[in-house]
Amino acid sequence: MAKGSINSAEVKNLHQKPYQTGDRVEVYCDHNQDGVRVRDWLRGVVVQADRKMVAVQFLEDVYLTNGWMVPDRVLWCLQNSETIRPAARRRSRPKRK
């Protein structure tokens, strides 16, 4: 079930330079959300990158579009793919005194 959608213009605007190892990103892929399989943006970390490819590690299970689970939770994308974007920064909570 596709939940989010890809806005390529938005992705391109956000990201002009190649991804590098350690970058926090979101990948548009199949995964579980509240026990339901969804196709949506999922947070992960770039664990390897070169001029062409990016490998992203996830903490949750991820699936191929034909339903198979990816055992080590690593997906690959092209550097210029529309299915990868930089992760939105989490707002830090104000410290309580």
Added chain:
Amino acid sequence: MSQSTIIRSRRKTQPKVTPEFPFTEADVLQASNRLGEPTWLVDRRLKAWERYQSLPMPTTKDEPWRRTDIRSLPADELVIKSAEATPVDSELSQPLVNGRDEWLLTIRPGHPPILEGTQKLEELGVVAVDWATAVREHEGILKDHLGKIVSDEDGKFSALTSAMVEYGVLLYVPPGIEIEQPLHSILWVPGTQAAYFSRLLLIIGEGSSVTYVHEAASPTSSDGASAHVGIVEIHLAKEAKFNFIEFQSLGRHIWNFTHERAHVGQQARLDWIYGGVGSHLTKNFTEFNLLAEGAEARMSAFYFADGVQHLDHDTQQNHLAPNTTSDLLFKGALLDRSRSVWQGMIYVAPGAQMTDGYQANRNLILNKNARADSIPGLEILADDVRCTHGATVGQLEEETIFYLMSRGLPRPVAERMMIEGFFASVIERVPFEGVQARFQGMIEDKLSKV
């Protein structure tokens, strides 16, 4: 009861022979007049015209043309005329390195050439000019070199080019000059029912070092056919280094015939890179002659055809002296109903000992209707040499695609990556990033059709 048999053929009927071009001696003289040529050049043209007339149009009965049928070339409908006013594709005139090109010449038949950045070259004594200027101002260089490398005797199309050509480039680099930035010329030939002729004469002096990029391009027209017929002559003197990079992205209505040859002198090094993605049909004769000891030539090429394109490359590596090295790699991918022919030959002359020659042709068939013919050949007349060759025709490997898909890449992306990887070994040999990007752009254009 008798039944009549009806035979239906889906094949288009082909004319029995290729029609001749409709040109006459008057056209040859007009071309000469337009350039204001001296008598010796006029005589040369007329001799080439005689040679052209004496030769028949090539047929599939001639060995070099056995796999390339040009009977449907509408040669009799083609005329000499100016290129259409369509502006040069802006991507072509993008600088190949940061900033702007050291020297850029844009040639459009029937229009004045556009020349940028001559001052620095002039200071070095380098002659880099369009053909009309070469005839007007550099007769001496032409007298010494013109037709010495690609002879009018080479074939019907080389004789025709010599007789009719009005556009081209003369590059003369005096001895001991090193030019770091690439020189760049563009032949832009938009138009239909026209025949365009071009000639490149590139002379690199002793110990000099240059990179030269030449692009032949045009948009595709659906209104009719055109032809481009060309000659490239390259001379490398002793210890010269020359990177020659050629792009061919002519429109799909163009029949393209070229004769290209390099003479490589003692301890000189030629690095020739070629990318061909355009034209309806290409028949390209590429040859290098390693003339003296220590001469070295490397040729790396790719072609990528789709639709009904037919790309035929005929290569010849001639080792004519001892201790010479050649390395040739041709890689091609074929989509739809396209066809490629590569016919290569390494020739080692008697006495050319310690020759090291290599040739390889790798083909990727991306559709069951595409076809690649690969014919390597060796003719060795010396007894202490190393010559190897290889030819492969294959498809994308399912297992590799599966492996990429198991990482979340959709099948089309996986296929595209594999095709890009297939060409990577040629792209990596390209010396400048900007030029690499141009090659990659050509491949990506084709890949968008996968």
